[in-house]
Structure formats: structure tokens, C-alpha cells
Amino acid sequence: MSAARSVWTLWKKEMRSYAVSPLAYVFLGAFLFLSGLFFYLGVSLTGEASLRVLLANLAVTQLFVLPMLTMRHFAEERRQGTLELLMTAPVSLSSIVVGKWLASLSLCLLMLAGTFVFPVILAYYGDPDWGVMATSYLGLVGVSCGFSAAGLFASSLTDDQVAAGLLGIVILLPFWLVHQADALVPEAWVPSVQQFGVLQHLGSFQRGVLDSADVLYFVAFTFIFLFLTFRSLESRRWR
Amino acid sequence: MVEAIALSKSFGPTVALQDVSFSVGKGEIVGFLGPNGAGKTTTMRILTGFIPASGGEAKIAGFDVFESPMEVKRRVGYLPESPPLYPELTVGEYLEFVGELRGLSSRACRLRAGEVMERVGLRGWEARILGSLSKGYRQRVGLAQALLHDPPVLILDEPTSGLDPTQMVGIRTLIHDLAASHTVILSTHVLSEVEAICPRAVVIGRGRVLAEGTLAELKGKAKRGAWTLIEARGIDARALADTAGVDQIEPLPPADGWPAFRVMSRVDVREALIRRVGSVGGSVRAVEARLPTLEEAFIDIVGEEGVTLGRTG
Numbered sequence: 001m002s003a004a005r006s007v008w009t010l011w012k013k014e015m016r017s018y019a020v021s022p023l024a025y026v027f028l029g030a031f032l033f034l035s036g037l038f039f040y041l042g043v044s045l046t047g048e049a050s051l052r053v054l055l056a057n058l059a060v061t062q063l064f065v066l067p068m069l070t071m072r073h074f075a076e077e078r079r080q081g082t083l084e085l086l087m088t089a090p091v092s093l094s095s096i097v098v099g100k101w102l103a104s105l106s107l108c109l110l111m112l113a114g115t116f117v118f119p120v121i122l123a124y125y126g127d128p129d130w131g132v133m134a135t136s137y138l139g140l141v142g143v144s145c146g147f148s149a150a151g152l153f154a155s156s157l158t159d160d161q162v163a164a165g166l167l168g169i170v171i172l173l174p175f176w177l178v179h180q181a182d183a184l185v186p187e188a189w190v191p192s193v194q195q196f197g198v199l200q201h202l203g204s205f206q207r208g209v210l211d212s213a214d215v216l217y218f219v220a221f222t223f224i225f226l227f228l229t230f231r232s233l234e235s236r237r238w239r
Numbered sequence: 240m241v242e243a244i245a246l247s248k249s250f251g252p253t254v255a256l257q258d259v260s261f262s263v264g265k266g267e268i269v270g271f272l273g274p275n276g277a278g279k280t281t282t283m284r285i286l287t288g289f290i291p292a293s294g295g296e297a298k299i300a301g302f303d304v305f306e307s308p309m310e311v312k313r314r315v316g317y318l319p320e321s322p323p324l325y326p327e328l329t330v331g332e333y334l335e336f337v338g339e340l341r342g343l344s345s346r347a348c349r350l351r352a353g354e355v356m357e358r359v360g361l362r363g364w365e366a367r368i369l370g371s372l373s374k375g376y377r378q379r380v381g382l383a384q385a386l387l388h389d390p391p392v393l394i395l396d397e398p399t400s401g402l403d404p405t406q407m408v409g410i411r412t413l414i415h416d417l418a419a420s421h422t423v424i425l426s427t428h429v430l431s432e433v434e435a436i437c438p439r440a441v442v443i444g445r446g447r448v449l450a451e452g453t454l455a456e457l458k459g460k461a462k463r464g465a466w467t468l469i470e471a472r473g474i475d476a477r478a479l480a481d482t483a484g485v486d487q488i489e490p491l492p493p494a495d496g497w498p499a500f501r502v503m504s505r506v507d508v509r510e511a512l513i514r515r516v517g518s519v520g521g522s523v524r525a526v527e528a529r530l531p532t533l534e535e536a537f538i539d540i541v542g543e544e545g546v547t548l549g550r551t552g
Contacts, residue, residue: 009339013325020327085323085384088287089340090312237290 006091010099011106014073018107023072027065028111034061035115049126051118052206055136058115059143059202062108063176066144067168070104070151071161074233078159087237097229101152108144112137132208139205142218143198147172149225156232175221240265240392240422241286246295248281248446255281256446259295265391268418270437271426274541278446279426280320283396286424287317299392313342316390320397322381326370330361330380333369334387341388348387355383360409374401382410386417393417395425399432411436430533444541454533461531461539467502468529469512470494473521482515484508497524 018024035054042053077083086096122128154168155161178197182190194200198221201214241263248256256278263269271279284290286297288308296303302310325333331352338348356362359379369380378401385393398414399407414423415436427433433440433454440457442450450460468491471479480488484506491499502508509526516523 005342006340009336012339013328013336016332017325017327080323080325081319081321082323082325084284084289084317084319085337086340088289088312088315088317089337090309090342091340 003092003095006095007099007102009091010096011103014100014103015106018103021072024069024107027069028107028114031061031065031111032114034058035118039115039118039121043122049122049128051122051128051133051136054115054118055133055140056206058112058140059198060176062140062143062147063172064169065111066104066108066147067151067154067172068165069107070100070148071155071165071168073100073104073152074156074229075159075161075164079161093233094230097152097226097233101149101226101229104148104152105144108148109141112140112144129208132206135205135208135210138210139202139214142205142215143202146198146218146221146225149222149229153225153229153232156229156236240267240300241424242296242298243282243286244296244298246282246285246292246297248278248285248290248293254446256285256292259443259446259448261441261448261451263422263424265422266418266420267439268414268423268425268437270433270440271424271443272428272430272433272440272537273426273443273449274428277443277541279443280396281446282443283317283319283394283424283426287315287394288312289317313388314390314392316385316388316393318381318385318393318395318398320400322377322384324369324372324377324380326368328369329365330356330367330369330372331365333380334383337384338387343388351387351389352383355386358386358413359383375403375406378402378410379406382413391421393421393423393425395423397427398425399427399429407432430537434533442537442540450540457540458531458533458536461536465531466529467504467508467512468499468525468527469502469516470497470499470524470526471512471516471521472497472524474516474519476500478519479512479515482508482511484511 035058038054038057039051042051042057043049046053074083077086087093119128119133150171151165151168154171155164157167158164175196175198178193179199181193181197185193201217204211204214243262244260246256246259247254259278259282261269271282273279281290285292286299286304288304288311291305296305298304299311300314302314304311325336328336334352334356335345335348338351339345343351356364359382361376361379361383364376367376369377372380378398382395382398385395395414399410402410411432414425417423425437437454439453440451441448442457450457469479476488476490479485479500479502485502485504485508487503489501489503491501493499502512507528509528512526513523
């Protein structure tokens, strides 16, 4: 079977599982509620016709929401014994990983799409900078790609989904906190250490700058975590 | 069709399998017997490509499990020890997913799903949520899943565990019918199951093949050999032992008030026993020649230690 078809099969199954799981709806609801709150606060406090505050805060929200959405994937498969089904089917491990990742990413993009109501409101009452808004959203898509890959990796490490969720957050937090690295490392190192941080790269997207280095950062982030997921599943077969 | 050559597997310092070799021909049903923890599941997992062996070779339909896993996986239907079900899906959705996973087109999938559901007794259950099914039905869905892509080789890990007696008979009949066109390996610790459907068995214990052969050959390995059961009144074991040709006598628990004895001998002593009882004025209710059962053979092959383990499960 072609790899694309197995990815599609996995994607369909995962989307179906999301569609009937209460977890997805709870997070979708919470995410949209928080977005509404951030939008209101952002606009009323700054008086700007921009989504700056909203989109910056959504990135933080994703830090917590994405590991929760991905924690189920491999942890549950292992606990239910369905991993045995997947691994004895004629599909490659990489298409299983990619199928699952695309499914979590799709759900995440759906959440982001839910916030499109706010630009519409802004357009009605003011004159927002569409370019900045577009790159900001693009940055969030990058964050979604990377964070869901990291969450998937956490899920491949344990068969307890709650542990996987928390582990995902723990894995992601350093990439966030490294921005405040000046307190921890010698001053000369700060700029290079900060290069590892998500905020460093998300920042330019939010200023309306589209730099290939920042795009590359998120691509690499995603790729590395997907690769680690693959390796972790592969190595577990040997133990 | 299935060939294992000197398979071994260690999990860290624990040796799970050691030098396991056997082969299964096309169209054969072979029972995998052994107490719990003997290595049955590990062997099956290696054959299906779920885990790699630490040493040795496994081939299915001529393809090496390690070198061409995709070719092997296409040809094997596998029912793991606990049916691999997604509780949130319906029976229909689940079979559709498994079919597509195994490369069936969605039309072939629907067609085959209907066929196998009919076969395992799940007709009309498409819309049921897997999480709400009872153990017996979960087992049937597991079996349906293994049959879906019509693989030439079926590897079934305890296919009848958790079923009620009627369902058990149903599944055994099904497996028996499948053998006409499939090669089947099934593991079990229910010995009557092996007697019912497997002409040949491989006995595994402590990670090694302890015995292999037809059921008659395995029974021949029972240490006690053939014996005679006699139920008689008015005679004690010592007096009965005086009969010509009798080697040894063991009293058995009485059957509805009739004292019973196990008589060991190398020749047929039934007539001599009846005469002996008559000569002391006693009466006989039953005399029966007994062949060693598979259970006795199993106990002798696996050893007492293995049996106590086996009973716990």
C-alpha cells in the first residue's frame, strides 16, 4: 500500500476518534473561550485594532493544549493493545506517525480557524494590518506543527496518557523559558541560547516579518520531534 | 508455510525463548500448548513481526519476518491475546479501518467485512460501539479483523479465551473450517481445545520446545501409559493386586459409594480382574481400559512446576 494511503487511513481514523471523544470538544470550547477573553482584553486595554495580544496569548495556550490533544495517541494504543494491530499491519511506522501527527495538527488548525471571527469583527470596526495578522497566524501554524510533534513524542514514551500529557508540557516548557535565559547563562551566550526558544522565532512572525530562518526553525522543530517519535517507537520493539 | 529456526528472545536479562524451532505445513492446524509465561505469545509476536527475535530465523510463506516484514504482514492474520479494539469506534468503522490498513479498497472492504461478520456470527452488529461489547463479542470482532484480508496464514493467540461454551464450540468449528484453505497456528492452555481441532501440537515450556508431534505421539509421552479403571466392592487394593499381570494398584476417590482403583499393567487384565473380584465374593460395577489423556501427557511433559503456573490462568 502506498505510504500516502496509509497516512490517509490513519488520519481518517484519528479524526473519527476525535469526533466522538469528549476531550476534543472540551479543549475546543476552552480554547475558543480563552480566545474570546484574550481578544476582548487585548482590544479594550490597548485600544488598537489588532490581534496582537490575542495571538501572542494563543501561543501560550497551545503550549498546554497541544500535549493534551496528542497525549492519547501512542499511550492509548499501547494500553489498549491496538499498537500490536498497527505494527503487524503492512504499513510503515513512519506513515503511522505522520498520520497521527496530521490528525492532531488538523484539529489544531480547526481551533485556529475558530478564531477567524475576531478579524472579521476588527474589520467591521477598524482598519487592522492584514499583513501582520497573516504572518502572526502563520507563526501559530508553525507552533502548532512543532508542539503537536513534541506531544506525539511524549505520548510514545509512556502508556499512561496523563503522564504523556504532562511530559509533553515539560518537554515544551524549556523552549519557551529559554527566552529568559539571561538569568541562567553567561551574558555572551544569551543570544545563541535564545535561538532555541520558540518566542525568538514566533516574535518576528508577530511583527509581520517573514524570515526563512524562522520558518526553518519550526520545520526543523517538527521534523526532529517526529523523528524522535519514530525512533522511540522503533526502539521499544527491541525491549 | 511457517518455519521457525532456533528462535531466541531475551528481554534484558530475562530469557523468554531459547532455541525454538518448529514448522507448520500448508493447510495444517497446529496447537501451541504451554503454561502461562511459557513463551507462546512471544513466539507469536515474533512470527507476526511485532517484535524482532534476538536470534534465529522465522519465515512465513518463504519470506523472512525480519528481512521482508511487509510481505509477511500481508500474508498473516493475527489475533493478539487481547483483541486490539478501539472502544470508541463501531464494529463497521473498525473493520473498515483495519481493511484499509491492510490495503483493501473501500469496496472490497465493505464486501469482506460483510462476509467475515457473517462467518464469526456478527451479522447485524455493524453499528455497535466496540467499547460496549461483551468479552465474547470482542473476541469475535478480533477474529473478524484477523480474517478480513483473507490471509493464507492465521496466528491466533488464545482465540477462545473468555467465551462461553456455545461460543467456544462455534469458534472451534469456524477454525476447523478455515483450515481447509488456511494455515492456522493457535495457542491455548485449554487442552480439550487442542483435542477438538488440532491434529498436531507443539508444547512450549520455559521458553523451549518441550515436545512436538501428533496428539497420539504426545500422549505416548505420558509416563503412566495405559491403565485400567475398576470399580468394585468387597475387595481391597492389596487383594486386587494379587491378580496375575497387575504391576501396581492405586486407590482412587470412590464414585457414588463404589471404591475405585487405578490398575497399572503391561497386558490387558480386565478379565483377570473380574475373576479375582468374583473369587473373593465381591461385585464389579465397571471395568474400563483408559488411554493416557492429553492432560496427563501435558503434565508429564511440562512438569509439575509448569502445571501449577498453568492453573492460575
